[in-house]
Amino acid sequence: MKVLSLTCQNYRNLQKACLQPESGVNVLWGENAQGKTNLLEALWLFTGGHSFRGAKDSELVLHGASGTRLELAFFSEEREQTAALQIEGGRRHAFLNEVPLRSSNGLVGHFCAVIFSPEHIALVREGPANRRNFLDAALCQLKPGYVRLLNRYQRLLAQRNALLKDIPRHPELTETLPVWDVRLVQDGLQIVSQRQAYLERLTTAAARIYSGLSHGKEQLSLDYQCSAEDLAAALLENRERDIRQGFTSAGPHRDDMEILLDSAAARTYGSQGQKRSIVLALKLAEAQVLEEITGEKPVVLLDDVLSELDGGRQDYLLNHLSDCQVFITCCVPQQACGLHGGGLYQVKNGCVRPERPQTA
Template structure:
């Protein structure tokens, strides 16, 4: 990958190995900027919530990124240009109408510190985790989810109007039928996906925890039969003015040794659980799509003990991984792979160590 005028990065390039690539250095040197640049080739926006214009180096008119990668059984090249607050993209020399057209061409799974909220925070983030993963694995899921949310908005608007216009009550049946049809389908897809990632996540967590702890996960529906549940909740819905049951109220229960990770898990356990889920997501994406996604692990080593750090650095076989860290001791635990140091936006390849001669 080559980069020019991207954030604080000095113009240069990154030539990774096919396995573990550790990008280390002190805070605020540019490590996460490298991972962010790679992530943009998935067709998504900055995982840090930055606007496109903020990605261009201070005082420069535009930034340019270039990536060579293997996908769909051939070598491919993608380019991204960021200018005037907008991104433009091309694939194999052909301009794209939008960077979103890169979706599905270059695949990656990301862990960043913000993902810790997956365990700590409320159910909305856990639902978003499932939905985002499903949209990659099964493209037809995205329009289904959109139809459900659109119908939900319409039903909620009707619930607010009925107290002022009683004649609208008879139309609620139509929206109940439609919401139940889409909602039951959404819940089925989510539950099936959780079943797919359960086994690989359990195995990965066992490795990370050195078989000392047991991972558990369960999709929790707010209603088994949504049509019946909507009928039973109609009075409450009319009083509150919104729909109180459905996939938008479902949750994901994650446990360690049978107890709630959200309520009782330590920082290290919660980080390890999210890692297991994200790595399992990569496994399922490979099974369904036939190609292994690149794994991006940002600031992943914090609050992990030496055993868990060693597993991440040396036991993620068969995957191309980019991992950033600050801890000098963690770098020494790398047995095989490539090392890159970032200092004030400049990328250095150490003259000795695991990454030399990869």
């Protein structure tokens, strides 16, 4: 999968910008607030998802403009294709090969990408929800059926929790809990099974990539941790406590992915640079597993990835990922000078132009 060109009109500060990248590694360099991350965000929207920065669609339009339009030419499924996104009045309209789609969800599976941004350090540093979301988001790109399964489980969970809150006032409702438990267990076990199978593939790739980033000096391992080995038994055993607390205490919504570096918990003992490297390894491994399953290499988007990495890890990212198309942003021009091939683009005042930064 390759981006052939991206055109942005009135998108954030990109009033009129056009990027025609190389097929390997592309570095977008420039000072802060010039539009580098906006370009990555624009590419990410073509996966069918929302902004990875949590922005509403209405916030993506250049201030004072009535709307924005993004146009993408890309190579996928052995042919050149086009896609377009238009946002007007806070509503998004999507087109694939000039055919209007019912929603931007119709782009899912046609253009695939993996995104890293500094906020993703929370994957290692903060609580289990971040790691569950990482696994679920990766599976949603791979399997449309997983999206439906996850949504159904979340609805069942919300309904069971509402029932738990009602039972103290209406004890007779306790008799209906087994009905919800059966359905929750059925979907919950499917979620856990698919997460574990995915994590097994991800672990192999992530460990190999992290070894490359650290030049073999550190070893990364991942382990899926279930909140209950036997979910049906746990729901029954915890029933009285769940009623008192008003929420379901066991299930895939309480599971975690343990991240270990040389057998020690990375969340507790990893340095900032090591945590950044771990997330990078996970994201690049996600791209590799996506390719193994779909046959397409996803586009890799790495925002502000070079800071807090030593020279060896920077070199690995700049010069050892040429088998797929990569977009890397950086603020320090000298970091971009380490790129031996690929494309170098200066982003300034919302404009993009091919330019190699001056060396000191």
